Amino acid sequence: MTGEKSDSATVLVTGGAGYIGSHAVLALRDRGRAVVVLDDLSTGRRSAVPDGVPLVEGDVGDKALLADLFARHGIGTVMHFAGSIVVPESVERPLAYYRNNTVKSHALIEACVEAGIGRFIFSSTAAVYGMPERLPIDERTPLMPINPYGASKLMTEWMLRDTAAAHGLRPAAFRYVALRYFNVAGADPQGRSGQVSRVATHLIKIAAQTVTGQRAELQIHGDDYDTPDGTCVRDYIHVSDLADAHVAALRHLEAGGASEVLNCGYGRGYSVREVLAMVERVTGRPLPMRIGPRRAGDPPALVAGVERIGVTLDWTPRHADLETIVASALAWEERLLKDHSVLQPSNPSR
Numbered sequence: 001m002t003g004e005k006s007d008s009a010t011v012l013v014t015g016g017a018g019y020i021g022s023h024a025v026l027a028l029r030d031r032g033r034a035v036v037v038l039d040d041l042s043t044g045r046r047s048a049v050p051d052g053v054p055l056v057e058g059d060v061g062d063k064a065l066l067a068d069l070f071a072r073h074g075i076g077t078v079m080h081f082a083g084s085i086v087v088p089e090s091v092e093r094p095l096a097y098y099r100n101n102t103v104k105s106h107a108l109i110e111a112c113v114e115a116g117i118g119r120f121i122f123s124s125t126a127a128v129y130g131m132p133e134r135l136p137i138d139e140r141t142p143l144m145p146i147n148p149y150g151a152s153k154l155m156t157e158w159m160l161r162d163t164a165a166a167h168g169l170r171p172a173a174f175r176y177v178a179l180r181y182f183n184v185a186g187a188d189p190q191g192r193s194g195q196v197s198r199v200a201t202h203l204i205k206i207a208a209q210t211v212t213g214q215r216a217e218l219q220i221h222g223d224d225y226d227t228p229d230g231t232c233v234r235d236y237i238h239v240s241d242l243a244d245a246h247v248a249a250l251r252h253l254e255a256g257g258a259s260e261v262l263n264c265g266y267g268r269g270y271s272v273r274e275v276l277a278m279v280e281r282v283t284g285r286p287l288p289m290r291i292g293p294r295r296a297g298d299p300p301a302l303v304a305g306v307e308r309i310g311v312t313l314d315w316t317p318r319h320a321d322l323e324t325i326v327a328s329a330l331a332w333e334e335r336l337l338k339d340h341s342v343l344q345p346s347n348p349s350r
């Protein structure tokens with residue numbers, strides 16, 4: 001397409017020092033793609049960025065920095081992972097979430113349009129659906145987020161949709177893929193990256209911390225849901241498969257493909273109890289747990305409809321089973337316990 005940057009152009013990964021972004025960096029590098037990371041290290045870690053990948057330490061909302069970075073590194077595509085991700089925190093501090101996730105995404109999209117960067121891949125979330133009544137959840141399901149986190153992401157999807165509509169047909173076309181992640185878990189099979197959270201909230205991460213003795217017990221947030229065993233059901237996707245989906249989205253846009261909004265999951269749900277049983281099976285150790293009250297805002301079941309991603313992207317998941325997800329998360333947790341350099345502090349000033 002006229003005016004577009006070539007396929008060999010560098011990919012900018014915002015939030016590339018974080019959990020999912022660092023796996024995308026690995027997936028891109030494994031395929032020989034040139035990558036630059038932009039991260040403010042608010043939750044990310046310098047050590048998550050592989051040697052040889054430039055890390056620009058800065059804010060994704062800083063348009064002067066972006067213009068300079070785009071030109072200096074010859075950026076052709078932006079993968080936008082940077083953001084704030086803790087749902088209960090978004091309820092307590094909505095404006096901080098709208099600023100970091102929505103306002104700063106606005107600056108980034110605007111900077112792309114101004115620089116003629118026409119390919120954008122965005123980390124969206126199943127939280128845009130809220131509490132859907134029917135499973136599986138396909139992309140036409142009504143969008144009714146029930147917390148500021150989901151709303152902040154949905155607004156960015158809308159900005160992308162409207163920007164593509166306005167600029168998509170011009171010579172410097174703007175096209176995007178928004179990937180709505182379901183429950184992301186696991187770690188790089190080669191042990192190069194994984195999840196490091198100052199305050200963990202995700203089930204598999206907390207289970208890994210508990211079974212390795214870092215927590216006394218895990219609390220199951222409610223066992224009286226209308227699900228087969230009473231605990232919540234989620235569609236867990238391995239972080240490396242998700243990273244590969246980003247590479248597939250990149251290829252789709254580079255081949256001239258249209259803008260898309262796609263669910264990322266496997267289309268299969270596991271209950272909290274099933275996940276915890278798998279942790280016990282993989283480790284051969286009992287997991288201390290107790291039943292607690294429901295957690296506010298938890299939908300009983302979220303399972304992705306995955307037909308659309310299957311027909312749109314050339315993406316074949318390679319780690320699509322719960323045992324692999326759990327085993328890789330546990331291997332990473334063991335490594336964190338042994339090798340403290342992985343835990344190199346993010347940004348000491350924050």
Ligand SMILES: NC(=O)c1ccc[n+]([C@@H]2O[C@H](COP(=O)([O-])OP(=O)(O)OC[C@H]3O[C@@H](n4cnc5c(N)ncnc54)[C@H](O)[C@@H]3O)[C@@H](O)[C@H]2O)c1
Nearest residue numbers: 015017018019020039040041042043044059060082083123
């Ligand atoms: N983890 C999940 O289960 C999940 C599910 C759905 C969607 N997502 C989305 O995926 C993306 C990545 O999530 P993650 O789990 O890797 O979280 P993370 O906290 O590990 O990564 C986010 C990264 O963005 C950086 N960052 C935050 N604000 C920034 C800013 N203003 N400027 C520059 N860098 C900034 C952080 O330092 C961090 O490295 C987020 O956009 C999140 O909303 C995550």
Ligand SMILES: O=c1ccn([C@@H]2O[C@H](COP(=O)(O)OP(=O)(O)O[C@H]3O[C@H](CO)[C@@H](O)[C@H](O)[C@H]3O)[C@@H](O)[C@H]2O)c(=O)[nH]1
Nearest residue numbers: 125126127182183201202203206219220221232295298302
């Ligand atoms: O200590 C714990 C932690 C979690 N859970 C339960 O485990 C399930 C999964 O919880 P969690 O891992 O926190 O993920 P979700 O709340 O489902 O949210 C994740 O998945 C969503 C998409 O499905 C994304 O939008 C969010 O960003 C992401 O955090 C839920 O039923 C929780 O109540 C427990 O019972 N005990």
